[in-house]
Amino acid sequence: MEISEKKKKEMLWTMILSRKFSDALVDLCKIEGKIPGMMILSTGQEAVGSGVCAALEPNDVIITNHRSHTHLLAKGADPREIMAEIYCRKTGCNKGKSGTLHLAVPEINAPCTSTVVGASLTIAVGRAFAQQYTKEKSVTVCFFGDGAADEGSFHEALNLAGLWQLPVVFVCENNEYAGAQRYEEHTRIKDVAERAGAYGMPGTVVDGNHAQAVYTATLAARQRALNGEGPTLMECKTYRWRGHGESDHQHYQPKDEIKAWQGKCPISRLGKELIESGTITDAQFREMEFKAEKTVADAVRFAEESPFPEPHDALEDVYA
Amino acid sequence: MEISEKKKKEMLWTMILSRKFSDALVDLCKIEGKIPGMMILSTGQEAVGSGVCAALEPNDVIITNHRSHTHLLAKGADPREIMAEIYCRKTGCNKGKSGTLHLAVPEINAPCTSTVVGASLTIAVGRAFAQQYTKEKSVTVCFFGDGAADEGSFHEALNLAGLWQLPVVFVCENNEYAGAQRYEEHTRIKDVAERAGAYGMPGTVVDGNHAQAVYTATLAARQRALNGEGPTLMECKTYRWRGHGESDHQHYQPKDEIKAWQGKCPISRLGKELIESGTITDAQFREMEFKAEKTVADAVRFAEESPFPEPHDALEDVYA
Amino acid sequence: MQKLGLGQAVNQALREEMLRDPNVFIAGEGVGVGIHDSPMFPTTGLLDEFGPARVKDTPVSEAAIAGLAVGAAEAGLRPVVEIMFNPFFTLASDMIVNHAAKLRYLSGGKSSFPLVVRIKTGAGFGAGCQHSHNLEAWAAHCPGLKVVMPATSADAKGLLKSAIRDDNPVIFIEHMGLYFAQMPVPEEDYLTPLGKAEIKRPGKDLTVVTWSGMLGVALKAAETLSREGIETEIVDLRTLTPLDRETILASVEKTGRLIVLHEATRTGGFGGEIAAVVMEEGFKSLKAPLRRVTGPDIPVPASPPLEKFYIPDETDLIRAAREIL
Amino acid sequence: MQKLGLGQAVNQALREEMLRDPNVFIAGEGVGVGIHDSPMFPTTGLLDEFGPARVKDTPVSEAAIAGLAVGAAEAGLRPVVEIMFNPFFTLASDMIVNHAAKLRYLSGGKSSFPLVVRIKTGAGFGAGCQHSHNLEAWAAHCPGLKVVMPATSADAKGLLKSAIRDDNPVIFIEHMGLYFAQMPVPEEDYLTPLGKAEIKRPGKDLTVVTWSGMLGVALKAAETLSREGIETEIVDLRTLTPLDRETILASVEKTGRLIVLHEATRTGGFGGEIAAVVMEEGFKSLKAPLRRVTGPDIPVPASPPLEKFYIPDETDLIRAAREIL
Numbered sequence A, B: 001m002e003i004s005e006k007k008k009k010e011m012l013w014t015m016i017l018s019r020k021f022s023d024a025l026v027d028l029c030k031i032e033g034k035i036p037g038m039m040i041l042s043t044g045q046e047a048v049g050s051g052v053c054a055a056l057e058p059n060d061v062i063i064t065n066h067r068s069h070t071h072l073l074a075k076g077a078d079p080r081e082i083m084a085e086i087y088c089r090k091t092g093c094n095k096g097k098s099g100t101l102h103l104a105v106p107e108i109n110a111p112c113t114s115t116v117v118g119a120s121l122t123i124a125v126g127r128a129f130a131q132q133y134t135k136e137k138s139v140t141v142c143f144f145g146d147g148a149a150d151e152g153s154f155h156e157a158l159n160l161a162g163l164w165q166l167p168v169v170f171v172c173e174n175n176e177y178a179g180a181q182r183y184e185e186h187t188r189i190k191d192v193a194e195r196a197g198a199y200g201m202p203g204t205v206v207d208g209n210h211a212q213a214v215y216t217a218t219l220a221a222r223q224r225a226l227n228g229e230g231p232t233l234m235e236c237k238t239y240r241w242r243g244h245g246e247s248d249h250q251h252y253q254p255k256d257e258i259k260a261w262q263g264k265c266p267i268s269r270l271g272k273e274l275i276e277s278g279t280i281t282d283a284q285f286r287e288m289e290f291k292a293e294k295t296v297a298d299a300v301r302f303a304e305e306s307p308f309p310e311p312h313d314a315l316e317d318v319y320a
Numbered sequence C, D: 001m002q003k004l005g006l007g008q009a010v011n012q013a014l015r016e017e018m019l020r021d022p023n024v025f026i027a028g029e030g031v032g033v034g035i036h037d038s039p040m041f042p043t044t045g046l047l048d049e050f051g052p053a054r055v056k057d058t059p060v061s062e063a064a065i066a067g068l069a070v071g072a073a074e075a076g077l078r079p080v081v082e083i084m085f086n087p088f089f090t091l092a093s094d095m096i097v098n099h100a101a102k103l104r105y106l107s108g109g110k111s112s113f114p115l116v117v118r119i120k121t122g123a124g125f126g127a128g129c130q131h132s133h134n135l136e137a138w139a140a141h142c143p144g145l146k147v148v149m150p151a152t153s154a155d156a157k158g159l160l161k162s163a164i165r166d167d168n169p170v171i172f173i174e175h176m177g178l179y180f181a182q183m184p185v186p187e188e189d190y191l192t193p194l195g196k197a198e199i200k201r202p203g204k205d206l207t208v209v210t211w212s213g214m215l216g217v218a219l220k221a222a223e224t225l226s227r228e229g230i231e232t233e234i235v236d237l238r239t240l241t242p243l244d245r246e247t248i249l250a251s252v253e254k255t256g257r258l259i260v261l262h263e264a265t266r267t268g269g270f271g272g273e274i275a276a277v278v279m280e281e282g283f284k285s286l287k288a289p290l291r292r293v294t295g296p297d298i299p300v301p302a303s304p305p306l307e308k309f310y311i312p313d314e315t316d317l318i319r320a321a322r323e324i325l
C-alpha cells in the first residue's frame, strides 16, 4: 500500500517529538527530586505508538498503559499538559493526581489509563462495546506489553471481544522484557500473536521498529473492526532501550543486545528513507529535531513554572 | 493400544456406580429439604472421570470442581463418606463443612476442591509444582468445564504450567453448557483444545463419552508429564444430561438434543462392547448394576443414620 | 400496593430505567438466559423485553464483566453488571477498586464512571463459604465507590434507580434471603436517595444499627423486647458509603445504647466503622458498652445446623440487648 | 548489633528459613532477577545463593502466583510468594480469600495451607493510587488468614520466621518506607510470636494503637507530647489478626484515652475494629472520645504536596491528642 508523504512526515514528527520528550526526561530524572515517582519511558519503541495513531481518526479511542508517552503524543496530546502532569503540577492534564503513570487525556480520546498490567485490555473491551452499542463509526485501540499478555485479563478480554466481534485492535508492544524478565522467560510461545487463534481472531506480527509497517497493519485492523468483522491482535516486535524505569540499571540487559537494537532505531530508519526518497531534505530532518527540542523545552519550562496543587486539592475529584 | 479387560471392567464399574449415585440423588432432591444446598450432578459425563482416573496411580493427585462426584468415586472415594457429606452430616468426608460443592478427600489424593469456576487450574499448577519440586514420580490432573476455560485463571495457569513444564494434565470436560449458556455462546472457537497452542503445549480432543478413548489419552498425557515433557490440555467432548443443578428445569436445553446424547450413553456403550466381546455376560452387567445400587443404598442409609454436626463444631477447622 | 420480593423490585427498577434511558444496559452471567426461570429473580424477562443488544449474557469472566462496565461507563453508557455471588467480587475487585473507583480521580475529574455492580449475597442456602461470604466491608473501605444494601423491596427499587442515575460507581448488594419475602412496593417511579439511612422502627431505649438481610431479625427482636417494655430504635443504613452519620448519632444521642447487627463476620466488619463514628462523635451520649451481633469469625459452613449457628438471630440480639440494658 | 532496613531483615529471615527448611521456596515477579539490584530489597541475592529451583521468577500473573502457593502448600511445601504492590492483592484475592483461607475449613480440617504472601505497601513514593493503597483491612476481615504488619526490622525478621513456620496462610505486609531505615536486628535465629502486640513506648496519659509505617510517626509525636508532660503509650499491633485484645485493653484501662493511627483510608479501616473492641470490652476505662488519625477517604494522589496531605503525620496525631486530653 502507498502511504502518503504527509502521513510519513506526520509519523516521523511524532516519533522525533516523543524521542526528544524521553531524552529530556532521562536527563531531568538524573536531577535528584526533580520528578516524582517512577519514570517509565518508551525510547526506541516510538514506531509503535506513532504508526498506530497515524492510522486513527480523532474519534477513535486509545487505552494505554504505564508506558504511555509516545501513544499520547502521537494521538495529539499537548506536550505542555503531559509534561506538567509528569511534574505533578496543577496545570497537568490530571491536576497532579496521576503523575506519569496513568496519564489520561480525554480531549484526544485517551480517557483513562491504567498502570495495572493487563487492565487496559478489559477496559478497552468495554470502551469498544460502547462504540458497537451506539453504532459509532470508530474503534478502540488497546496498548499493552508482552508481559500483560500473561495476565488473566488478557484472556477474558480477548475472548469477549472475539465473541461479540467488538471494534477493538489489541496492540501488543513486545519490547522483549517484562520488568527484568526476558520474553522467553515468561511464556513458552514464540509470538504473542499466536494467541489470537485461541479467540477466533486474526493475529499479526509486525516489525515494531518500522512505522510504515505498523501504520499499514493498523489501518487494516481498524477497517476490519469498522466493517464489523471484529478484533485483531497485532503484535509489534520492538525493544526497550532503557531500563524498565529510570531507576533500573539494566544489569540484566546485555549491552550488545541494546546496541544491536539501537542500530535499528525507528527514527533514523524512517528519516533515512524520507531523505533518500527526497520527501524531505537533511536540513528539514534537522529542522524537525530542532522544532521538537524547542517544543519539549517549552513544555519543560511550562511545567517548571507551573505551581503545585494546593494540599487540599487532594480532596477533589473523588466523586462526581 | 490394547486396554486390559480388568481396566475396562474397572471403568464400567466406576461409571455404573457414579450413575446410580447420581440417580439416587435425583430422586432424593425431589424430597423437600432432604438435601441441603445446590445439587450438581454429572449424569451422562461418567466416561470422563472414570476414564481419566483409571489411568492414574494412587499417588497421582486430582483437583476437581463443583461437578465432582464421578471424579471422586472413580479415584476411589468411599461412597458413604461422600454421601454423608452431601447430606451435611458429621460423618461426611468434611464433617459437613463443605456439603456437595467442594468435596475434599485427601485420602485418595483429592486434597481440596473449589466451586469457584477456574480455581482448580491455578491450584493444580501449584500442586504439580510440588511434584516437580520434590521430584515425586506422580502427576496432577485438573478437572474443569468449558466455561472455566474463559476465566483468567485458565490462562495464567496454562501459561505457567507450559513455561515450567509442570507434570499436570488439564482435563476440560466440555459438556456443551456453562450454566444456561451454550458453548458457542461463550467463546468463538470450535474446540477448547485449540487454546493449548497459546501455551506451547499439546491439545487433544477426545470423545468424552468413550471411556477407553479418555483412558488412552490420559495415559499418554500422564506419561508425557512424567517424562518431564510438560502439561497437556485434554478436551473431552460430552454432554450434561441434567440441568446445571437439580433446581434447573433445563428450559433452555432442547429436548431432542438431550435425547440424542442419551443415545450415546457411555455406560451402555462400554457395557455393550464388553458383552459383545464376551468380556462379561449380560447377567454380570446386571449384577454390577445391582451391586452399585446396593452400594449407593448403603451410602444413603449411612448418611441418613448419621448425626448432624453440633452447632459449635462450626468453630473448628478454621485454623491449624 | 403491589407486593414484591426484593428480586422482583430490582427487576422492576431495571425495567423502568431501561425504558427511561437507552444508555442503560445489563450484563453478566445468565442475566439473559439463566438457569432459573423463576419470576422472583432480578433479571427474569428482561431479555425478552429488551433483546440481546441490551441484555448481555457474558462468559464466566468476572474481570471482563467489570472491565466492560468501566469502559462502557466512561463512554457515557450506564452499565448495570452482575457479579453472581459475593465471593466472586474478588475476581472483579481489581477492575472495581483500582479502576472504577480510581480512574476518575486519576483523570483529575475529567472522566466519569457511572456504573452499577449488582452482587448477590447472603448465607442461608446451604451452599457454603465459596458462595456465601458477605464482603460489603471491602467495598465500603474504598473511596470512589458508593455501597448500597437494601433491606426491603421498596428501598431496593428506589435505591437501584438512584444508583443507576448516579454518576459514580455504585456497588449494589442484594441479600438473596429477601428475594422470596413479599413486601409492599409503590407502583410509581420514585428515587430513594443514596446516603440516607432510615429509622425502620422508633424507640427510646436502645439503638440497633443494621442493614440488608438482618433488618428482619432486628424487627422481630424489637417486637419481643417491646413486650417487656424495652423500645428499640432500628436504624437501617441502606447505604454504607456515603454513611449517614447524622441519623446514627441522633439515635444514639436519644437512646444512649448501641448494638450493631450484621451478617458478615465480626472482625474487620463494617460494624467497627459504626462503633468508631459513635465513639468519636457521640461519646458523651453513650451510657453502656457497645455490642456487635454478627457472624462469628469463620467461613460460612454448609451443614444446616452449622449455618444456622453462623447466622445471627433474634436470640443473639436479645441477649446482647439484655447485656447492656 | 547489626543495623538493617526492613527489606534486609526480610531478606535475612528468608535466607535463614530457606537454609533451615528445604521445603521453603519463594516465587513472584522479579524475586530472582529484579529491576532493582539494591541490597536493601527483600529478595536480593537469594537466586544466586539458592538457585532457580527455589527462587522462582514468575510471569505477571498474580492469580497464578497465589494459586501456586495454595497448591504447593497443600503438598507440604512452604511457599513464600510475593505480590509486588498492595493494590494488586485484588488480582490474587480470590485465591487468597476463597481458597488459602477456606480450603482447610472446607476439607473439615484435613488439608493445611502453610503459605506466606508477602506484599509491599505504603504511600510516599509518588507512584499514585494504583501502587499505593493500604488494603490490610481486607485481609483482616477474612477468617482463616493471619495478617502481619511489622513496624521494625527486628520484628520483621522474627515475625516472618514465625509466619513461614506457621501452618496457616499468613499475609505479611511490608511498608516500603521502612526498607531504607536502618534499625537494629539481632543476629541470631529468633521467632517473634504472631498475635502479640508490643508496647513500643510506655505511657500513662494516652494510648496510641498503630502498626507498620505509622509507628515512626507515633514515636516522634510522643517525644513532642512528652516534653509537655504528656506520656503516650504506643501499642504496636504487629499482627492485626489474630488481634491482641489484652494488650490494647490493658493499655486503655491504664490511660483511659485512645487514638488509632493508620495510613490506610479512614472509613472501613482496621481502626474501626480497635474502636469496637475497646467500646465493647473497655468501655468503663474510657475517659474521652476516640480519635482516628488516618489517611483521608481519597485515593493516594501522586503529586508530592497532595501525597504529603494524604499521609498522617506527627502534627495530625498531636492535634488529635490535644482534642481528647
Ligand SMILES: Cc1ncc(C[n+]2csc(CCOP(=O)(O)OP(=O)(O)O)c2C)c(N)n1
Pocket (backbone or CB within 6 Å): A066, A067, A115, A116, A117, A118, A144, A145, A146, A147, A148, A149, A173, A175, A177, A178, A179, A240, A244, D029, D060, D062, D084, D088, D091
Ligand atoms: C498487575 C500488575 N502486576 C505487576 C505490576 C508491576 N509492573 C509494572 S510494569 C511491569 C512489567 C510489564 O511488562 P510489559 O507488559 O511487557 O510492559 P513493558 O513494561 O515492557 O512496556 C510490571 C510487572 C503492575 N503494574 N501491575
Ligand SMILES: Cc1ncc(C[n+]2csc(CCOP(=O)(O)OP(=O)(O)O)c2C)c(N)n1
Pocket (backbone or CB within 6 Å): B066, B067, B115, B116, B117, B118, B144, B145, B146, B147, B148, B149, B173, B175, B177, B178, B179, B240, B244, C029, C060, C062, C084, C088, C091
Ligand atoms: C468464578 C465463578 N463464577 C461463577 C460461578 C457460578 N457458576 C457455577 S458453575 C458455572 C458454570 C460453569 O460451567 P462449566 O465450567 O462449563 O462447568 P459445568 O458446570 O458445565 O460442569 C457458573 C457460572 C462460580 N461458581 N464461580
Ligand SMILES: [Mg+2]
Pocket (backbone or CB within 6 Å): A145, A146, A147, A173, A174, A175, A176, A177, A178, A179
Ligand atoms: Mg515488555
Ligand SMILES: [Mg+2]
Pocket (backbone or CB within 6 Å): B145, B146, B147, B173, B174, B175, B176, B177, B178, B179
Ligand atoms: Mg460446561
